[in-house]
Amino acid sequence: MSANAAAAKKQKPLKRHPSKLKKMSAYAILAIILISILAVLFAFPLYWIITGSFKTGAAINSTTPVWWPDKWVLTNYQKLFAGKSAPLWQLAVPFGSHFSADGEPIYFLVGPTVPAAIRWMVNTVFMAVMSMILTCITAAMAGYALAKKRFVGRKLLFTLIVCAMALPKQVILIPLLREMSSLNLYNTIWAVIFPIVGWPFGVFLMKQFSEGIPTEMLEAARIDGASEARTFVKIVLPMVKPGIGALAIFTFINSWNDYFMQLIMLSSTSNLTISLGIAKLQAENSTDFGLIMAGAALAAVPIIIIFLIFQKYFTKGIAMGAVKG
Amino acid sequence: MKKTLQSKGLVIFLAAKTAIKEPKRSSALVRRETFASYCFLLPSLIFFLGFVIYPMVLCVVTSFFDSTMNRADVFVGLANYKELFTDPIFLGALKNTIIIVVVSVPITCIFSLWVSSAIVDLPEWATSLFRCVFYLPVVTGSVAVTVVWKWMYNNYYGIFNYLGKTLGIIDKNINWLGDERFALGCIILILLTTSVGQPIVLYVSALGNVDQSIVEAAEVDGANDFQCFWKIKWPAIMPTTLYILVITTINSFQCFALIQLLTSGGPNHSTDTIMYYIYYTAFKLYRYGYGNAMGVVLAVIIAILSAVQFKLGNQDN
Numbered sequence: 001m002s003a004n005a006a007a008a009k010k011q012k013p014l015k016r017h018p019s020k021l022k023k024m025s026a027y028a029i030l031a032i033i034l035i036s037i038l039a040v041l042f043a044f045p046l047y048w049i050i051t052g053s054f055k056t057g058a059a060i061n062s063t064t065p066v067w068w069p070d071k072w073v074l075t076n077y078q079k080l081f082a083g084k085s086a087p088l089w090q091l092a093v094p095f096g097s098h099f100s101a102d103g104e105p106i107y108f109l110v111g112p113t114v115p116a117a118i119r120w121m122v123n124t125v126f127m128a129v130m131s132m133i134l135t136c137i138t139a140a141m142a143g144y145a146l147a148k149k150r151f152v153g154r155k156l157l158f159t160l161i162v163c164a165m166a167l168p169k170q171v172i173l174i175p176l177l178r179e180m181s182s183l184n185l186y187n188t189i190w191a192v193i194f195p196i197v198g199w200p201f202g203v204f205l206m207k208q209f210s211e212g213i214p215t216e217m218l219e220a221a222r223i224d225g226a227s228e229a230r231t232f233v234k235i236v237l238p239m240v241k242p243g244i245g246a247l248a249i250f251t252f253i254n255s256w257n258d259y260f261m262q263l264i265m266l267s268s269t270s271n272l273t274i275s276l277g278i279a280k281l282q283a284e285n286s287t288d289f290g291l292i293m294a295g296a297a298l299a300a301v302p303i304i305i306i307f308l309i310f311q312k313y314f315t316k317g318i319a320m321g322a323v324k325g
Numbered sequence: 326m327k328k329t330l331q332s333k334g335l336v337i338f339l340a341a342k343t344a345i346k347e348p349k350r351s352s353a354l355v356r357r358e359t360f361a362s363y364c365f366l367l368p369s370l371i372f373f374l375g376f377v378i379y380p381m382v383l384c385v386v387t388s389f390f391d392s393t394m395n396r397a398d399v400f401v402g403l404a405n406y407k408e409l410f411t412d413p414i415f416l417g418a419l420k421n422t423i424i425i426v427v428v429s430v431p432i433t434c435i436f437s438l439w440v441s442s443a444i445v446d447l448p449e450w451a452t453s454l455f456r457c458v459f460y461l462p463v464v465t466g467s468v469a470v471t472v473v474w475k476w477m478y479n480n481y482y483g484i485f486n487y488l489g490k491t492l493g494i495i496d497k498n499i500n501w502l503g504d505e506r507f508a509l510g511c512i513i514l515i516l517l518t519t520s521v522g523q524p525i526v527l528y529v530s531a532l533g534n535v536d537q538s539i540v541e542a543a544e545v546d547g548a549n550d551f552q553c554f555w556k557i558k559w560p561a562i563m564p565t566t567l568y569i570l571v572i573t574t575i576n577s578f579q580c581f582a583l584i585q586l587l588t589s590g591g592p593n594h595s596t597d598t599i600m601y602y603i604y605y606t607a608f609k610l611y612r613y614g615y616g617n618a619m620g621v622v623l624a625v626i627i628a629i630l631s632a633v634q635f636k637l638g639n640q641d642n
Binding site (some may be wrong): 025028031032035038039042043045046048049052060061062063064065134137138139141142144145146149150151152153154157160161164166167168169170171172173174175176177178179194195197198199200203228232253256257259260263264275276278279282289292293295296297299300303304307308311315318319 | 355358359361362363364365366368369370372373374375376377378379380381383384387439440443444446447453455456457458459460461462464465466467468469470472473474475476477479481482484487518523526527530531550571575578579581582585586600603604607608613616617620621623624627628631
């Protein structure tokens with residue numbers, strides 16, 4: 001079934017004859033008008049975030065909405081970046097030969113400090129990039145093995161992957177928290193990254209893409225004496241490149257926005273991500289909408305730009321993941 | 326539940342058996358390929374087993390214990406599950422979750438199918454533009470989306486109260502999120518805007534893959550647009566519809582960020598969902614065992630629903 005679907009994918013959808021477009025019925029035109037209006041409404045919250053972040057306090061707190069800011073100000077961003085400072089990175093330097101009561105050496109922490117918002121941004125980018133790289137590497141390897149190799153336990157593993165994917169991810173968060181604390185990873189970025197990498201969607205997606213590799217090519221490589229590793233790097237990787245692209249952008253965006261996991265795993269100010277940071281801002285200054293919108297814009301705009309640049313890969317990845325084998 | 330687990334185990338066992346029988350090759354070759362395969366699988370398996378499967382098992386196990394911070398777990402058998410079904414807050418949360426699912430899943434599916442079938446025949450750039458716009462709320466991220474909606478719903482400065490008064494629908498400001506009658510509806514509205522993006526992408530792709538020659542043949546034979554859709558396209562996109570039903574159901578069950586940031590389950594537990602109550606029990610009350618029992622119940626509900634949806638969908642074919 002998946003082979004059929006993959007073949008269907010390769011066929012470019014037939015272009016409609018130009019005359020077809022002119023022949024649109026009254027219903028179709030009405031539907032498009034209605035959908036355009038709805039599309040504007042869908043884009044409105046984003047517009048409201050961005051314009052809101054540049055509005056003056058008076059414009060934000062006016063009971064008559066200011067549809068277009070008459071005065072663009074940066075005060076909200078200044079406030080955001082003037083917030084609490086956090087260390088950008090830290091080195092633990094032993095404090096001479098001093099020891100604490102229980103014999104541990106005393107460290108003091110040195111390193112540059114930056115506004116907390118910048119630190120959150122750095123954390124978020126680091127988290128998303130690391131999740132993306134690790135997911136792509138592990139999923140490309142595992143997907144290839146699952147699609148193209150016959151080995152003991154293959155069916156069992158695949159069943160496990162599909163079952164795990166159908167379950168709600170959040171259910172495992174409580175045991176995951178305890179596992180992370182016992183591994184001493186609680187309140188580190190890695191506690192967020194590892195479960196994202198472990199989530200089997202990537203393996204599933206890469207398996208779908210790897211099905212398309214012709215088996216004859218792999219056999220030819222084997223006959224020519226290429227090692228497994230060489231076959232993977234020289235033949236498999238170039239052929240599944242579009243899949244890796246889709247998975248990379250998919251993982252990047254999803255981990256950027258995975259609020260629940262971050263909320264559970266991260267606690268100290270210097271370890272927060274940008275999503276958590278805004279949630280914190282919101283909890284602390286619940287009525288300063290200008291400041292909150294500036295934070296929201298900081299979180300949303302970069303990821304939207306990335307989405308718009310790579311949206312072709314992204315939509316392909318979503319569609320491909322849906323084609324169940 | 327035990328029975329389904331057993332039969333599932335049996336299926337997996339049988340599946341594994343047939344997989345071994347499949348190739349007629351020497352055992353040395355099979356062993357060599359198995360070894361190579363596991364080398365490829367190893368990095369992924371470490372993360373998958375360590376951070377997905379192990380916590381899942383732990384979740385089920387801990388649900389039979391009275392478990393909290395800084396204390397050894399005490400085995401309590403089914404007590405957590407018994408307590409669940411007499412806990413009014415849990416039952417209320419279950420009711421709210423079901424309301425959210427029952428309202429949002431059909432609307433999401435029908436709305437996204439309608440939008441997709443209208444935009445799929447447009448020129449490429451227009452399809453792409455619409456698809457992007459409807460996907461925007463998903464990419465924006467739940468926190469950014471939630472905080473802007475919180476502002477729009479605000480009692481004094483919110484845009485909804487302004488519009489309502491200007492259009493004469495309401496005569497005085499309504500505290501949308503602070504009012505038991507409206508809070509859940511407001512949350513469902515936000516949930517809808519953030520959940521149609523993915524189905525639209527899927528439907529556009531599925532409708533684009535429907536064999537145009539069959540559609541054209543039907544048109545030549547005098548089928549109208551409705552017949553074309555119902556007789557040709559609808560059966561062709563059935564697998565996509567099923568997949569969308571399943572993922573939308575799962576997503577609606579997991580509605581969390583909206584609740585946590587907007588209402589914290591209030592006012593008077595009128596917006597509690599299971600997911601939020603799990604969070605509250607585990608991370609505010611530190612009752613891990615009880616929270617895990619809820620997690621297991623939620624997972625079972627979702628598993629049953631997905632199975633039912635697949636059964637129904639396959640019968641139609």
